[in-house]
Amino acid sequence: MLTKLSQLRDLIDKDHKPKKLILAASEDAHSLNAVISAAEQNIIRAILVGDKEKTSGMAEILNLDISKYEFVEANNSVEAVTTSVKMMHDGRADVLMKGKVGTSDMLSCVLNKDYGMRSGNLLSHFAYFEVETYHKLIAVTDVAMNIAPNLKEKIAILNNAVKVLNNLGIEMPKVAVLGAVEKVNTEMEATLDAALLSKMNQRDQILNCIVDGPLAFDNAISVESAKHKQIKSDVAGDTDLLLMPDIEVGNVLYKSLVFFARAKVASMIVGASAPIVLTSRSDSEQAKFDSILLAAVAADNHKKS
Numbered sequence: 159m160l161t162k163l164s165q166l167r168d169l170i171d172k173d174h175k176p177k178k179l180i181l182a183a184s185e186d187a188h189s190l191n192a193v194i195s196a197a198e199q200n201i202i203r204a205i206l207v208g209d210k211e212k213t214s215g216m217a218e219i220l221n222l223d224i225s226k227y228e229f230v231e232a233n234n235s236v237e238a239v240t241t242s243v244k245m246m247h248d249g250r251a252d253v254l255m256k257g258k259v260g261t262s263d264m265l266s267c268v269l270n271k272d273y274g275m276r277s278g279n280l281l282s283h284f285a286y287f288e289v290e291t292y293h294k295l296i297a298v299t300d301v302a303m304n305i306a307p308n309l310k311e312k313i314a315i316l317n318n319a320v321k322v323l324n325n326l327g328i329e330m331p332k333v334a335v336l337g338a339v340e341k342v343n344t345e346m347e348a349t350l351d352a353a354l355l356s357k358m359n360q361r362d363q364i365l366n367c368i369v370d371g372p373l374a375f376d377n378a379i380s381v382e383s384a385k386h387k388q389i390k391s392d393v394a395g396d397t398d399l400l401l402m403p404d405i406e407v408g409n410v411l412y413k414s415l416v417f418f419a420r421a422k423v424a425s426m427i428v429g430a431s432a433p434i435v436l437t438s439r440s441d442s443e444q445a446k447f448d449s450i451l452l453a454a455v456a457a458d459n460h461k462k463s
């Protein structure tokens with residue numbers, strides 16, 4: 159059972175060759191520090207794309223030697239992202255990482271039909287949390303890409319996340335599909351979708367996991383709360399993955415866990431032609447480093463599948 163994000167390190171392939179990671183718009187202090195630290199620990203090989211003058215100035219202040227890493231010049235963040243995504247499209251690296259550029263700008267470029275990183279699947283965001291008050295790591299999806307997913311999109315988001323968890327060694331992750339309440343309410347669409355997803359799982363239309371829902375947040379993560387409400391569930395209180403109804407709920411939960419609960423987090427975009435590290439500007443350097451670790455493990459598995 160995974161209880162700490164640092165355990166991701168043990169999951170790196172024994173014959174792991176450091177994966178090539180492109181940092182798009184490299185003039186971002188936290189990202190640069192995390193990338194160089196991961197490169198120095200042989201987790202990745204770094205390629206920096208961005209404004210050379212600003213990046214070098216930042217490296218000097220941070221006391222980092224970036225002279226040994228490949229550098230591709232770009233005049234602005236849009237050019238940096240476009241160049242980076244095109245390099246990924248051409249198979250020049252295994253992982254893409256967002257530097258000093260807006261999330262939507264980065265994602266729109268990734269979705270470009272001609273030179274993007276589409277794979278035919280829905281792309282979605284996967285976040286993995288270490289929360290002191292929970293007995294194991296817990297995944298949350300989708301808090302950053304799909305704004306208001308319909309049922310079909312929720313199936314794809316769920317399958318993307320289950321694939322990540324299966325690859326991390328969790329054979330049958332327990333999935334709680336969240337609503338505001340644990341009973342189906344015909345006026346609350348999230349509860350209807352949750353019930354359908356549970357039934358599809360029972361009928362083997364969604365595989366390699368145990369799905370239950372609707373569950374409210376408290377009974378998804380607390381055995382006492384589930385008992386109190388007399389909920390019979392194989393998932394309640396022992397959830398590995400929380401499926402969010404939409405981006406607003408997901409994003410508020412993400413930030414509440416980080417800012418109120420001081421949780422640690424690693425996150426990435428999955429479902430594309432390669433994993434994409436897409437932490438937000440407010441994420442810590444540790445979160446960026448752990449996300450690189452998560453993406454490196456995912457890239458090892460990507461190569462095998």
Ligand code: COD
Pocket residue numbers: 261262263265266269279280281282301302303304305409438
């Ligand atoms: N997976 C695969 N294809 C997709 C996806 C997806 N998740 N989303 C859109 N597409 C395809 C569509 O089918 C279409 O062919 C094309 O991409 C364009 O679709 P649009 O018009 O919806 O694309 P955009 O560029 O307007 O929007 C895509 C974004 C991902 C940018 C948008 O959904 C978005 O802004 N998401 C929220 C990002 C955000 O602000 N996160 C902040 C949280 S920190």
